[in-house]
Amino acid sequence: MNITDFDIYKDLLKRASGLVLTQDKTYLIESRLNPVAKKWGYSDIAAMTAVLRGVPPKELIIEIVEAMTTNETSFFRDSKPFDIFKNTVLPYFKNKPGHPKRLRIWCAASSSGQEPYSLAMILKEEAIRMPGWNFEIIATDISHDILEQAREGLYTQFEVQRGLPITLLMKYFTQDGDKWSISQDIKNMVQYKYFNLLEGMAGLGQFDVIFCRNVLIYFDQPTKKIVMENMHKLLPDDGFLFLGGAETVLGITDEFKAMPNNRGLYIKSTSAHMQAA
Ligand SMILES: C[S@@+](CC[C@H](N)C(=O)[O-])C[C@H]1O[C@@H](n2cnc3c(N)ncnc32)[C@H](O)[C@@H]1O
Structure with a gap:
């Protein structure tokens, strides 16, 4: 993923959820957003990124944010x-x-x-x-x-x-x-x-x-x-x-x-x- 595409996701996530995406997490974008792109009928992440440059559907942004959250937790975590x-x-x-x-x-x-x-x-x-x-x-x-x-x-x-x-x-x-x-x-x-x-x-x-x-x-x-x-x-x-x-x-x-x-x-x-x- 090139830097300009990465910045699209970085800005979107920061604005929508506060999550900070660093360049070393590019692999996360690829692995977590591929299924979202497929579900929305885009051929790949690049095609989805093109949509994000315009006026993307609100639901797509919600799904991208959800896919990028880390939900790691456990009962009585850290006790x-x-x-x-x-x-x-x-x-x-x-x-x-x-x-x-x-x-x-x-x-x-x-x-x-x-x-x-x-x-x-x-x-x-x-x-x-x-x-x-x-x-x-x-x-x-x-x-x-x-x-x-x-x-x-x-x-x-x-x-x-x-x-x-x-x-x-x-x-x-x-x-x-x-x-x-x-x-x-x-x-x-x-x-x-x-x-x-x-x-x-x-x-x-x-x-x-x-x-x-x-x-x-x-x-x-x-x-x-x-x-x-x-x-x-x-x-x-x-x-x-x-x-x-x-x-x-x-x-x-x-x-x-x-x-x-x-x-x-x-x-x-x-x-x-x-x-x-
Ligand atoms: C790592 S889990 C922590 C769960 C639990 N608090 C714990 O310590 O085990 C982080 C959670 O924060 C949520 N989260 C991330 N950004 C958020 C935001 N802007 N507002 C509310 N929840 C958010 C994620 O969806 C995720 O479920």
């Missing part, structure tokens, strides 16, 4: 953030005087659902220690296809073997042919919606906790800053933000600070809560 959520964040709200018995959690790039369902299973297990509490999990992603998979809640043997404790597999999944289906109870705890992180976020409402893991790594610094600062507005003074293991606020925004000894967990810089924890 530690889920331990922190269970052992630090939940007890904080549970013991906070005057906090309504309600928690709103946003999974901001939820992929095929393993992350929000992991949180739902934790909340289900903890419900006995938090009687009368109402938990709302909003899970969003830019890919319609991946959201459909998440809603379906069907996972392969390989997927349930990655990070999911056997006790939870036995308790919350049933075998469905060669796949595992997550229980309706857990599915009902998660509300899936299409949402592009580049959009204004005010319509989503306020959250107590935001999980935004392993998506900012694909964005450039100015986009990361905008996304984090928009999220800052959705959190109360004592809200929590979880980022992925390779992500940080350092050098990007001063609005959040890392919680010492809780890797991946961030609180508002102006906030004094939890500092003694």
Whole structure:
């Protein structure tokens, strides 16, 4: 692929989704967009690129963006953030005087659902220690296809073997042919919606906790800053933000600070809560 063609895809992806495409990822364009070109009846990627130079159909752009997203995820990915959520964040709200018995959690790039369902299973297990509490999990992603998979809640043997404790597999999944289906109870705890992180976020409402893991790594610094600062507005003074293991606020925004000894967990810089924890 020549540089001018590459730039077409680079600009399109940056504008539509924030994803930054570097020249060394040219092979990704070829392997992931060939099937899209075929599906749309173009002889090859070059023919599709020619269409993109004009006024392409909106649906084609959506399919290109979807094909270029990386949906890698797993149940209880990196385990530690889920331990922190269970052992630090939940007890904080549970013991906070005057906090309504309600928690709103946003999974901001939820992929095929393993992350929000992991949180739902934790909340289900903890419900006995938090009687009368109402938990709302909003899970969003830019890919319609991946959201459909998440809603379906069907996972392969390989997927349930990655990070999911056997006790939870036995308790919350049933075998469905060669796949595992997550229980309706857990599915009902998660509300899936299409949402592009580049959009204004005010319509989503306020959250107590935001999980935004392993998506900012694909964005450039100015986009990361905008996304984090928009999220800052959705959190109360004592809200929590979880980022992925390779992500940080350092050098990007001063609005959040890392919680010492809780890797991946961030609180508002102006906030004094939890500092003694
Ligand atoms: C690598 S997965 C991370 C999934 C999960 N958060 C985790 O850590 O396992 C990244 C997800 O971000 C989504 N994504 C990429 N760009 C996005 C955007 N602009 N808005 C919303 N989601 C986006 C992708 O579709 C993909 O499902």
